[in-house]
Amino acid sequence: MPFNPEQHRQKALNQDKENKNFLERLKKRTPKDLDQKASEFxxxxxxxxxxxxxxxxxxxxSPIVIDRDIDRIARHLKLRPSDLxxxxxxxxxxxxxxFQTSPCPFLMPDNYCMIYEVRPRACREYPHTDRKRFHQITPLTYxxxxxxxxxxxxxxxxxxSYL
Known part of the structure; x- marks a missing residue:
């Protein structure tokens, strides 16, 4: 079944308060094995x-695009960083x-990324659910x-796992 963003959003909204409260509790009382479980899941x-x-x-x-990303993407596109x-x-x-626009200007119609090899760090790390110190990003996770x-x-x- 193809992904339907509106159905997904509705599902998340149905769990909104429960998820927010759970993630706030995780931030306050971080289980020792949280990073391991989050990475496994x-x-x-x-x-x-x-x-x-x-x-x-x-x-x-849009991801945050840091200076290192700008330099790497500009070099790949054969642009000056200021032009990028x-x-x-x-x-x-x-x-x-x-990025100025949404969807990402480098997203192609088949959902492939035009600059995948040099994409911003935030894109490479997304969705951040396998990150160490997972408890530090619970607001972003929410x-x-x-x-x-x-x-x-x-x-x-x-x-x-925790309830």
């Missing part, structure tokens, strides 16, 4: 969901560079439950 979820069928992250949110910034990036309210089926699945598995 991440691996299971990645096997279940095909990011190329979804690409909701690329279609709906002018053409594709803007400063957000936090003063971080993000927000990502509305975007990424992997995140929602990992949170569900963590709830089953």
């Amino acid at each position: 991440h691996e299971e979820s990645v096997e279940t969901f095909n990011c190329l069928e979804c690409a909701n992250c690329c279609k709906s949110i 910034i002018d053409k594709y990036l803007r400063l957000d309210s936090d003063g971080d560079y993000v 927000r990502n439950t509305f975007i990424c089926p992997i995140v929602l699945d990992v949170v569900e598995k963590l709830k089953q």
